[in-house]
Amino acid sequence: MEIKNKNIKISSFVPAAAFLLFIYVMGIWFLLAPKREYSPSEKRYLQKFPEVSFESVANGKFGENFESYFADHFPLRTMWVGLNSYYNLAIGNNGANGVYNCSDGYLINAPVSTENQIEKNINTIIDFKSAIKAPVSVITVPSTGYICNDVLPAVHNRYNDDEYFTQISEKLEKNSINFIDLRDRFKKAYAGGTELYYKTDHHWTVDGAYEAYTEFCKKLNITPAEKNSFKTEKYDNFYGTTYSTSGFWLTAPDKIKLLAKEHKGLTVEITEGNETKKYNSIYFKKHLDEDDKYPVFLDGNHAYTEIVNPDAKNGTIVLVKDSFAHCFAPLLTENYSKVIMVDMRYYKESVSEIVNKENPEQVLFLYGIDNLATDTSLPWLE
Amino acid sequence: MVFSSLVFLFAYLPFTLLAYYLVPRGGRNIFLFFINLLFYGWGEPTLVLLMLLNIVINYAGGFLVDKYRSNEKKKKLYLILTCVIDIGILGLFKYTGMICETVNLLPFINIPTIEISLPIGISFYTFQTMSYVIDVYRDDAPVSKSFINFGTYVALFPQLIAGPIVRYRDVAYQLTHRKETMEKFTKGVLLFMVGLGKKVIIANPLGTFVTQIFATTDSNGVLGSWVGIIAFSMQIYFDFSGYSDMACGLGNMLGFEFLKNFNYPFISKSISEFWRRWHISLSTWFKEYVYIPLGGNRKGIKRQIINLLIVWGLTGLWHGAAYNFLLWGFYYGILLILEKFVLQRFLEKMPAVVQHIYTLFFVIIGFGLFYFTDMSELGAFMCSLFDFSQGLFGAQALTLFLQNLPLFLAAAFACTPLSSKLYARVQDFGGMWLLQTAFCLVVLFISTSSLAKQSYNPFLYFRF
Numbered sequence: 003m004e005i006k007n008k009n010i011k012i013s014s015f016v017p018a019a020a021f022l023l024f025i026y027v028m029g030i031w032f033l034l035a036p037k038r039e040y041s042p043s044e045k046r047y048l049q050k051f052p053e054v055s056f057e058s059v060a061n062g063k064f065g066e067n068f069e070s071y072f073a074d075h076f077p078l079r080t081m082w083v084g085l086n087s088y089y090n091l092a093i094g095n096n097g098a099n100g101v102y103n104c105s106d107g108y109l110i111n112a113p114v115s116t117e118n119q120i121e122k123n124i125n126t127i128i129d130f131k132s133a134i135k136a137p138v139s140v141i142t143v144p145s146t147g148y149i150c151n152d153v154l155p156a157v158h159n160r161y162n163d164d165e166y167f168t169q170i171s172e173k174l175e176k177n178s179i180n181f182i183d184l185r186d187r188f189k190k191a192y193a194g195g196t197e198l199y200y201k202t203d204h205h206w207t208v209d210g211a212y213e214a215y216t217e218f219c220k221k222l223n224i225t226p227a228e229k230n231s232f233k234t235e236k237y238d239n240f241y242g243t244t245y246s247t248s249g250f251w252l253t254a255p256d257k258i259k260l261l262a263k264e265h266k267g268l269t270v271e272i273t274e275g276n277e278t279k280k281y282n283s284i285y286f287k288k289h290l291d292e293d294d295k296y297p298v299f300l301d302g303n304h305a306y307t308e309i310v311n312p313d314a315k316n317g318t319i320v321l322v323k324d325s326f327a328h329c330f331a332p333l334l335t336e337n338y339s340k341v342i343m344v345d346m347r348y349y350k351e352s353v354s355e356i357v358n359k360e361n362p363e364q365v366l367f368l369y370g371i372d373n374l375a376t377d378t379s380l381p382w383l384e
Numbered sequence: 385m386v387f388s389s390l391v392f393l394f395a396y397l398p399f400t401l402l403a404y405y406l407v408p409r410g411g412r413n414i415f416l417f418f419i420n421l422l423f424y425g426w427g428e429p430t431l432v433l434l435m436l437l438n439i440v441i442n443y444a445g446g447f448l449v450d451k452y453r454s455n456e457k458k459k460k461l462y463l464i465l466t467c468v469i470d471i472g473i474l475g476l477f478k479y480t481g482m483i484c485e486t487v488n489l490l491p492f493i494n495i496p497t498i499e500i501s502l503p504i505g506i507s508f509y510t511f512q513t514m515s516y517v518i519d520v521y522r523d524d525a526p527v528s529k530s531f532i533n534f535g536t537y538v539a540l541f542p543q544l545i546a547g548p549i550v551r552y553r554d555v556a557y558q559l560t561h562r563k564e565t566m567e568k569f570t571k572g573v574l575l576f577m578v579g580l581g582k583k584v585i586i587a588n589p590l591g592t593f594v595t596q597i598f599a600t601t602d603s604n605g606v607l608g609s610w611v612g613i614i615a616f617s618m619q620i621y622f623d624f625s626g627y628s629d630m631a632c633g634l635g636n637m638l639g640f641e642f643l644k645n646f647n648y649p650f651i652s653k654s655i656s657e658f659w660r661r662w663h664i665s666l667s668t669w670f671k672e673y674v675y676i677p678l679g680g681n682r683k684g685i686k687r688q689i690i691n692l693l694i695v696w697g698l699t700g701l702w703h704g705a706a707y708n709f710l711l712w713g714f715y716y717g718i719l720l721i722l723e724k725f726v727l728q729r730f731l732e733k734m735p736a737v738v739q740h741i742y743t744l745f746f747v748i749i750g751f752g753l754f755y756f757t758d759m760s761e762l763g764a765f766m767c768s769l770f771d772f773s774q775g776l777f778g779a780q781a782l783t784l785f786l787q788n789l790p791l792f793l794a795a796a797f798a799c800t801p802l803s804s805k806l807y808a809r810v811q812d813f814g815g816m817w818l819l820q821t822a823f824c825l826v827v828l829f830i831s832t833s834s835l836a837k838q839s840y841n842p843f844l845y846f847r848f
Binding site: 011013014015016017018020021022024025026028029032044046059060061062065066068069070072073074076079082083085086087089093094095096097098157158159160249 | 385389390391393394395397398399401426427428429430566567569570573574576577589779780783786787788789790791816817818820821823824825828829830832833834835836837838839840841
């Protein structure tokens with residue numbers, strides 16, 4: 003290349019030099035940097051260098067996988083993701099990734115679509131109830147954005163919890179299913195300063211779960227365990243799901259709180275497929291070393307879990323649930339000597355068979371309202 | 385491969401530029417020829433063969449037309465033969481499905497519909513190679529003496545997959561005599577940055593917006609529908625003109641100069657002006673190789689109207705093998721005829737504002753025909769633009785609009801030549817290089833971050 007006009011200053015080429023510097027530095031960095039296998043914040047394995055064969059190249063598979071490989075291992079990827087989130091925030095598009103950056107350090111999922119599975123899922127529960135003898139209760143957890151609406155950004159989509167809850171409670175009561183409506187209690191507790199939900203995770207806190215537990219006991223006329231009968235444990239540096247989806251890396255971490263109580267002879271049996279493992283604690287503290295600490299409760303998602311507490315007075319309860327139940331079930335063990343948790347996303351056998359065999363005092367459905375709206379595995383109940 | 389991808393920006397481009405400038409000048413076209421094939425074959429390697437076939441046929445066509453230059457009959461025969469093969473291949477790969485469906489509409493006929501996926505860029509490179517043979521026939525361009533040079537021209541990666549449609553005569557000299565200079569390279573970098581910014585920073589988010597707002601077409605309200613279709617019009621413009629800018633910029637980096645493909649179309653005062661500013665290389669192609677050979681306006685008004693309808697029907701079909709594109713073509717054909725013979729007299733007396741509103745109104749409605757490929761959806765959408773009974777602005781659509789308001793304003797501003805006028809005034813100041821560098825880096829940072837973000841997919845099960 004040559005410089006045509008000798009009067010032109012060298013400085014006029016600086017923009018091109020900056021461009022070249024940037025693409026070469028990033029390109030070479032990509033070549034040299036060691037490649038990770040797993041991305042903890044995405045909970046997925048990253049693309050490996052694609053297989054080179056005549057077939058894979060000819061059908062374009064190689065090119066496609068190579069692009070994923072390149073993107074997955076791109077230098078400073080996490081930084082770029084964060085930069086993009088804050089860029090969108092800066093140009094007024096709060097919630098571009100489906101998570102609102104709210105005041106008070108809250109990262110809250112945007113409302114679920116109004117076209118959803120709620121009616122279908124409620125009908126499934128009603129059909130299920132008619133096929134069994136045990137009494138059935140339902141708890142749906144209000145969405146974080148609905149309860150903590152004072153921290154939301156000025157421009158946000160509407161949380162339709164009121165419509166959903168009315169719809170659910172009308173349907174369930176017609177079919178003599180006990181619906182535990184948490185809205186009022188949650189609004190009061192939140193106004194009183196209780197942190198019912200995590201700031202960087204979509205789940206409720208132990209305090210939120212405890213509010214629901216007392217409301218549940220009140221409805222069923224059983225005595226809840228006093229909060230001060232538990233030992234409170236707190237752990238720092240919890241970065242939950244809304245944190246990792248949002249890319250708002252500058253958000254302060256949460257604290258995670260456990261309500262612990264010693265029970266002699268308490269056992270937890272977790273079944274996944276044909277394999278059953280037995281433990282002596284509800285809390286799986288190895289997960290406290292990870293960024294996402296929520297699996298400290300009952301080791302996260304499993305198909306079938308059985309908690310036995312010889313100290314409790316009542317009999318058996320069957321809990322059909324999503325992960326909101328993981329910090330709720332420990333409270334139930336104070337009253338029920340056997341808590342059976344079934345997760346319909348992983349459990350593909352008959353639940354009514356469990357109910358017939360175990361003859362429980364109560365069957366409880368516990369779902370976060372967002373999950374109930376999006377879950378497509380509940381029909382497996384039939 | 386597309387320009388707005390990490391692999392192109394940080395692997396293909398650095399490698400290509402480095403190798404291109406390391407290769408001595410005499411070998412650069414050969415190098416480009418092969419590196420183009422890599423670019424094109426990246427997604428679907430087998431389609432490279434189709435493109436090579438096209439290159440061979442048209443190279444041979446040009447050769448034969450030139451050889452029999454004194455034999456009018458044979459010369460014409462080879463021209464027609466080449467064009468028929470070109471259009472035949474294009475028709476086979478692009479319109480077979482549409483033709484099957486149309487035939488099946490007839491009673492008692494039910495032939496199986498053959499699905500052929502459209503080879504990327506075929507509409508563009510076919511038009512380029514046809515321009516070559518026709519130009520050789522008309523003595524408007526010299527015959528290409530080197531297969532490699534001709535192949536380099538057809539497959540040149542900057543304009544290969546989305547234009548502009550570069551006529552052979554415009555680059556024939558550059559293919560053998562171009563000079564790469566630092567000035568041209570820098571100009572190319574800046575143009576490439578403008579294009580990348582248009583595509584990644586404006587068009588892509590507008591695209592997300594359009595998808596989201598058109599997911600709820602029946603509850604958007606009148607304003608919501610308008611906002612949606614205006615956003616789509618701007619998305620198409622920034623996407624397409626951004627791609628053309630990147631193409632021209634990359635061309636500059638390699639020492640080429642291509643003609644401008646877009647010239648602020650949304651500031652036009654009439655539909656015919658719009659088409660002089662929108663996708664200029666395509667309108668030029670149809671004018672030169674279809675409209676004028678058909679007789680243009682030289683054979684009386686009746687014939688001119690028929691010619692215009694033919695040209696615009698074909699222009700519509702060129703954009704896609706579906707009836708809404710045909711409709712879109714005729715829509716413009718009829719508008720242009722009306723404008724030319726009736727409206728123009730009145731329009732010229734109107735204040736400029738009225739002329740702008742008139743043009744934008746019809747252009748935006750035109751993009752409605754472009755977006756909704758399903759005829760019943762299209763009808764419903766067109767009604768929603770004027771149906772006040774569904775409310776003014778749906779709640780969800782309004783939220784979405786407010787979230788994207790700054791993007792909208794920036795995009796609207798960038799549709800006008802104001803920024804380039806401003807730039808023309810200040811570009812000779814001494815410190816301009818600092819601003820230019822800052823501009824490059826900002827575009828690079830935001831673009832890289834959005835491209836990297838696309839790959840960030842938290843595994844969904846953990847939502848629960």
